Amino acid sequence: xxxxxxxxxxxxxxxxxxxxxxxxxxxxxxxxxxxxxxxxxxxxxxxxxxxxxxxxxxxxxxxxxxxxxxxxxxxxxxxxxxxxxxxxxxxxxxxxxxxxxxxxxxxxxxxxxxxxxxxxxxxxxxxxxxxxxxxxxxxxxxxxxxxxxxxxxxxxxxxxxxxxxxxxxxxxxxxxxxxxxxxxxxxxxxxxxxxxxxxxxxxxxxxxxxxxxxxxxxxxxxxxxxxxxxxxxxxxxxxxxxxxxxxxxxxxxxxxxxxxxxxxxxxxxxxxxxxxxxxxxxxxxxxxxxxxxxxxxxxxxxxxxxxxxxxxxxxxxxxxxxxxxxxxxxxxxxxxxxxxxxxxxxxxxxxxxxxxxxxxxxxxxxxxxxxxxxxxxxxxxxxxxxxxxxxxxxxxxxxxxxxxxxxxxxxxxxxxxxxxxxxxxxxxxxxxxxxxx
Amino acid sequence: xxxxxxxxxxxxxxxxxxxxxxxxxxxxxxxxxxxxxxxxxxxxxxxxxxxxxxxxxxxxxxxxxxxxxxxxxxxxxxxxxxxxxxxxxxxxxxxxxxxxxxxxxxxxxxxxxxxxxxxxxxxxxxxxxxxxxxxxxxxxxxxxxxxxxxxxxxxxxxxxxxxxxxxxxxxxxxxxxxxxxxxxxxxxxxxxxxxxxxxxxxxxxxxxxxxxxxxxxxxxxxxxxxxxxxxxxxxxxxxxxxxxxxxxxxxxxxxxxxxxxxxxxxxxxxxxxxxxxxxxxxxxxxxxxxxxxxxxxxxxxxxxxxxxxxxxxxxxxxxxxxxxxxxxxxxxxxxxxxxxxxxxxxxxxxxxxxxxxxxxxxxxxxxxxxxxxxxxxxxxxxxxxxxxxxxxxxxxxxxxxxxxxxxxxxxxxxxxxxxxxxxxxxxxxxxxxxxxxx
Numbered sequence: 001x002x003x004x005x006x007x008x009x010x011x012x013x014x015x016x017x018x019x020x021x022x023x024x025x026x027x028x029x030x031x032x033x034x035x036x037x038x039x040x041x042x043x044x045x046x047x048x049x050x051x052x053x054x055x056x057x058x059x060x061x062x063x064x065x066x067x068x069x070x071x072x073x074x075x076x077x078x079x080x081x082x083x084x085x086x087x088x089x090x091x092x093x094x095x096x097x098x099x100x101x102x103x104x105x106x107x108x109x110x111x112x113x114x115x116x117x118x119x120x121x122x123x124x125x126x127x128x129x130x131x132x133x134x135x136x137x138x139x140x141x142x143x144x145x146x147x148x149x150x151x152x153x154x155x156x157x158x159x160x161x162x163x164x165x166x167x168x169x170x171x172x173x174x175x176x177x178x179x180x181x182x183x184x185x186x187x188x189x190x191x192x193x194x195x196x197x198x199x200x201x202x203x204x205x206x207x208x209x210x211x212x213x214x215x216x217x218x219x220x221x222x223x224x225x226x227x228x229x230x231x232x233x234x235x236x237x238x239x240x241x242x243x244x245x246x247x248x249x250x251x252x253x254x255x256x257x258x259x260x261x262x263x264x265x266x267x268x269x270x271x272x273x274x275x276x277x278x279x280x281x282x283x284x285x286x287x288x289x290x291x292x293x294x295x296x297x298x299x300x301x302x303x304x305x306x307x308x309x310x311x312x313x314x315x316x317x318x319x320x321x322x323x324x325x326x327x328x329x330x331x332x333x334x335x336x337x338x339x340x341x342x343x344x345x346x347x348x349x350x351x352x353x354x355x356x357x358x359x360x361x362x363x364x365x366x367x368x369x370x371x372x373x374x375x376x377x378x379x380x381x382x383x384x385x386x387x388x389x390x391x392x393x394x395x396x397x398x399x400x401x402x403x404x405x406x407x408x409x410x411x412x413x414x415x416x417x418x419x420x421x422x423x424x425x426x427x428x429x430x431x432x433x434x435x436x437x
Numbered sequence: 438x439x440x441x442x443x444x445x446x447x448x449x450x451x452x453x454x455x456x457x458x459x460x461x462x463x464x465x466x467x468x469x470x471x472x473x474x475x476x477x478x479x480x481x482x483x484x485x486x487x488x489x490x491x492x493x494x495x496x497x498x499x500x501x502x503x504x505x506x507x508x509x510x511x512x513x514x515x516x517x518x519x520x521x522x523x524x525x526x527x528x529x530x531x532x533x534x535x536x537x538x539x540x541x542x543x544x545x546x547x548x549x550x551x552x553x554x555x556x557x558x559x560x561x562x563x564x565x566x567x568x569x570x571x572x573x574x575x576x577x578x579x580x581x582x583x584x585x586x587x588x589x590x591x592x593x594x595x596x597x598x599x600x601x602x603x604x605x606x607x608x609x610x611x612x613x614x615x616x617x618x619x620x621x622x623x624x625x626x627x628x629x630x631x632x633x634x635x636x637x638x639x640x641x642x643x644x645x646x647x648x649x650x651x652x653x654x655x656x657x658x659x660x661x662x663x664x665x666x667x668x669x670x671x672x673x674x675x676x677x678x679x680x681x682x683x684x685x686x687x688x689x690x691x692x693x694x695x696x697x698x699x700x701x702x703x704x705x706x707x708x709x710x711x712x713x714x715x716x717x718x719x720x721x722x723x724x725x726x727x728x729x730x731x732x733x734x735x736x737x738x739x740x741x742x743x744x745x746x747x748x749x750x751x752x753x754x755x756x757x758x759x760x761x762x763x764x765x766x767x768x769x770x771x772x773x774x775x776x777x778x779x780x781x782x783x784x785x786x787x788x789x790x791x792x793x794x795x796x797x798x799x800x801x802x803x804x805x806x807x808x809x810x811x812x813x814x815x816x817x818x819x820x821x822x823x824x825x826x827x828x829x830x831x832x833x834x835x836x837x838x839x840x841x842x843x844x845x846x847x848x849x850x851x852x853x854x855x856x857x858x859x860x861x862x863x864x865x866x867x868x869x870x871x872x873x874x875x
Contacts, residue, residue: 062613167494171516171856238607239679332679333607335857336516419852422491422519 023130031129035136036117043116047270048078054325061329088259093164096256100163105257105264108156112271115149118142119278120204122288122310126301134288134306135203142203143195146279147188150234153272154180157236157253160265164256172252175336179233179240182343187230189351193223193358194283197386207287211297213372214379217284219386220358221394224284226351231276233343236269238328240339277320281313288313292378346401361389491519494856498527502605502860505870509847511859518859521851523844528874536834540800541567541641544834549635551836552872554597555815557626557636558590564639565720566810566821570803573642573775578766582644584721584759585656587812588752592663593622594815594867595745595752599670602742602864606683611670618666621659628652641801642776643769653760660753660760667749675743684739688850688862691736698846701839702817703744704866708736714813728755738865745867748815775801800829809837816840816867836875840868 023031052067052074059066067074092098119142122134139145154177161173194216195201198209210216217224233240254265281287288309290296296309334342365382372382492513497503506527512520532551536544548559561583568575575583596619600612623633629648630638638645674680690700695708705712713730715723731747733740769776777796778789805827811820817839824833843866850862 058609062610063617064613167492241607329610330673331608332603332674332677332683334679335683335855337855338679338682416853419519422514 021131023127023132027127027129031127031132032136035132035134039116039121039136040113043113043271043274044267046274047267048082050270050273050321051081051266052078053321054328057322057325058329061326082263085259085263090261091256091258093166093256095165097163097165100159101256102261104156104160104163105261105268106156107159108153108268109264109271111149111152111156112268112275115146115275116271116278118145118203119275119282120207120287121278121313122307123296123305124301125303125306126299131301133204134310138202138204140202143191143201143206143283146203146275147184147191150272150275151180151184153268156265156268160257161253164253166256168251169253169255172255176236176253179236179336179339179343182340183230183233183240183347186226186343186347186351187234189348189355190223190226190230191283192351192355193220196355196358196362203282203287206283207289208297210286211289211294212374212380214374214383215284215286215289215291219383219390220284221387221390222350222354222397223358224280225394226347226354227283228280230343230347231280232324232327233339235272235276235324237273237324239331239334241333273321273324274317277317277324280320281316285316350397357389357393358386361386496859496863498524503863504601504868507844507863507868507870507873509851509859509863511851511856513856516856518851518854518856521848521859523847525841525844525870525873528870530871530875532875533834533836536831538830540829541571541803541831542800544831545639546635546637549637550871551838551875552594552814552816552819552840552869553634554594554869555590556634557586557630557638558594558812558814559819560636560639561586561721562810562812562814562819563821564641565812566808566823567641567803568770568775569810570806570808570823570825571641571772571775571801572804573770573772575643575770576767577764578647579643579768579770580721581759581763582648582768583639584723584726585756585763586638587721588755588759589622589625591752591815592749593619595749596622598745598815598864598867599742599749602861603670603674605860605864606680608673608680611673614666614670618663621663625652625655625659628655640769640775642772643767647768653763656756656760660757664750664753667746667753671746675746681739683857683861684742684865685737686735687738687854687858688865689735689737690846690850694846694849695736698849699842700817700846701842702813702815702867703741703748704817704843704846706731707733707740707744709734712818714811714818718811720810720812726755726758728758738861741865741867802827802829811837814839816869816872817843836872838872838875840866840870841873844868844873 022028055077056066056074058064067077070076070080092101117136118139120133120135120138124134125132157176157180158173161169161171161176164170194206197213197216197220198206200206200209206216213219254262257265288296290309290312296305365385370382370385372380374380494511494513495508496511497508498506503509508524508527510520510522510524511518530550532547535547539547545560545563548563549556552559564583596615600615600619603609603611603615626636626638627633629652630636630646632638690698690704690708692709695705695710700708701712709732711730711732714720715728716730728751729747731744731751733744773792775796777783778786778792782789783793784790803823803825805825807822807824809820809822811818813819818837819839820837822833822835822837823831826832847863847866851859854862
């Protein structure tokens with residue numbers, strides 16, 4: 001049934017262009033290398049500028065001025081910071097396990113960069129050698145690739161925590177591994193609803209589906225909510241910055257790191273933010289789609305179209321990056337067990353139930369032959385019906401899970417007698433140890 | 438027969454465990470006539486699961502969240518604290534001992550440095566104590582100025598507490614908002630006494646300086662703008678779900694326990710005991726001011742937060758009343774036993790010069806006796822105790838530091854909670870190590 005709909009609805013599931021006119025062979029190779037270089041450079045410079053943006057935005061929120069000494073309005077501050085980090089001494093703690101200690105920042109840094117590879121950031125561009133796809137690698141399993149690679153980032157943090165041989169680092173590493181694994185599940189589950197709607201895991205196809213039907217954020221409102229919360233946890237940003245929790249764990253897993261190795265964790269955090277924002281844009285906000293027009297989705301693929309869609313993509317991306325910073329400078333931090341119970345007891349059941357509801361709704365709407373394509377006033381009935389359903393669910397959800405019900409109070413988990421018992425056990429051990437020696 | 442039950446840890450100096458690894462604790466019933474009977478030991482609850490190897494972790498003395506050089510040795514079972522041992526003394530300066538070798542007025546600079554968030558309040562408290570020892574009365578203008586000083590320093594201290602607690606719980610922004618307001622108060626103090634942190638603003642029998650021209654207008658301006666910042670911080674935190682989740686039911690002290698531990702100040706009031714020295718043992722005519730004493734109900738960290746935020750507002754109320762009633766007149770007592778003669782007379786009049794010389798070189802001499810004067814410092818009941826043998830220097834000068842007494846309850850509050858909660862509870866006590874180590 002769904003497959004039949006897909007085949008019969010060319011506006012939604014048509015292709016952007018005939019694969020026959022795509023760029024091939026040597027030009028393809030050259031274009032790919034060019035895209036890699038450009039995306040890498042833009043991402044790195046962007047991350048550097050993000051650190052400045054973070055400081056400027058935090059200053060704005062906190063009634064301060066922010067960095068303004070280096071360059072015009074502080075524009076060269078990231079360069080100064082980078083230079084400082086390169087010039088500083090790389091310290092190696094005596095107790096650290098050096099190979100993993102060196103490897104950990106890289107393991108954190110690399111996945112955060114290569115996840116961006118599959119994200120389509122603009123409309124295709126027509127050149128004399130053929131049509132060039134505007135993502136570094138147009139992988140048909142784009143979304144699965146992102147799930148797979150982004151979950152590798154946790155190894156960097158865990159290994160950093162463990163190899164530092166420092167109690168604070170270890171606690172930070174442990175927390176982060178638990179946190180990232182828990183929230184990855186909710187994140188993946190929330191994204192499944194998008195896949196149900198688009199019928200494809202390719203990010204290009206998801207963008208295309210939204211161009212035909214309208215952005216997913218409305219018909220999958222709760223999915224977006226879960227995805228958004230989980231991606232905050234995935235990027236270790238406040239209110240989920242447990243692994244670093246500066247006031248508790250000094251600096252968490254990167255307590256022992258200095259200079260460029262520390263910088264790599266920093267860059268990894270920010271490029272994770274960029275990737276997570278790009279994912280939210282792609283899955284729920286139409287990717288590079290320009291809202292309210294079909295002009296950008298149809299050939300010819302001119303440079304103007306490319307530039308405009310790129311601008312729209314970047315604008316949406318920047319909005320989410322701003323959201324990250326806005327939240328960071330507004331909210332306090334969760335406690336570790338509150339965060340875990342939010343992940344496992346609220347978000348995961350919610351996302352599982354949501355898959356069932358979305359799947360059922362999509363199936364029912366298709367059986368009722370509700371058209372997916374745009375019908376009246378530029379609105380797709382399918383999109384609107386699912387959206388209204390989500391709106392109702394969201395109201396119910398937010399009334400049910402109002403504040404005070406999601407987050408449990410910080411009760412002591414142990415009774416005084418249990419504490420006494422635990423103390424006695426350790427005292428017995430140390431006594432036995434001292435007598436044994 | 439009325440009995441009181443209490444648990445006593447016996448056999449100190451041993452591991453405190455029996456052969457099964459159980460804690461050796463002998464609950465005793467103490468009867469009214471003092472005889473002791475032993476009860477059955479309490480049944481141990483189910484053993485906590487996964488009681489693996491415990492981890493010892495040092496929070497401090499250098500740690501971003503210990504508010505000074507407090508060191509907490511924590512024994513963690515996973516992330517649950519099963520034992521907390523506070524170590525103090527890293528900031529010991531010997532203020533009290535130094536005080537025994539200084540004239541009374543010379544001790545005042547040391548009071549700046551013990552609770553350095555409340556320095557002008559300490560100056561006032563010291564002077565009140567010393568004046569009671571000397572038997573000196575201060576003029577009404579001085580009294581009102583001292584009320585203003587006390588309340589300004591309460592605002593400073595609570596703002597620092599608010600900001601640092603926010604940082605400890607991960608909210609950075611209210612920290613800078615409250616520090617901006619603190620800066621405004623320091624500007625006021627600077628234009629009054631010339632110093633910001635170490636004010637040394639009072640003398641025995643008066644103030645070091647009268648307020649400058651136009652100062653009350655600046656203060657009025659501050660009173661107008663300051664509540665807006667408090668409201669902003671309030672909006673950011675009081676109804677914030679994460680903030681509530683992080684602070685409610687955390688480090689609970691019941692009214693009974695709070696009294697037994699000797700807590701005072703916001704810590705005690707959050708537990709529901711409406712004890713405020715300003716109301717119960719009034720000084721500086723506090724009984725004539727119209728203000729409320731906020732009291733919590735649960736005695737948790739959230740209540741302490743609410744109490745302190747409300748105290749910021751009440752301090753503003755007191756300040757407004759104090760400006761309105763500020764009388765004209767001298768700020769110093771006319772009692773020549775403690776007050777120097779005017780410089781012009783000291784330079785022209787023989788008796789005045791000798792008087793000036795004796796006052797400076799030998800110092801004023803209080804009568805023999807001892808005096809204890811408590812005041813309500815931002816942290817709780819702060820008392821200065823003086824013992825005088827009739828010489829110009831105190832035989833013993835003792836501070837009753839509220840932070841120190843409040844900190845003594847930290848083990849009780851922390852055990853059973855998680856590592857993150859230690860930070861929140863420690864922040865809620867509002868300690869200043871200068872006062873604890875003295």
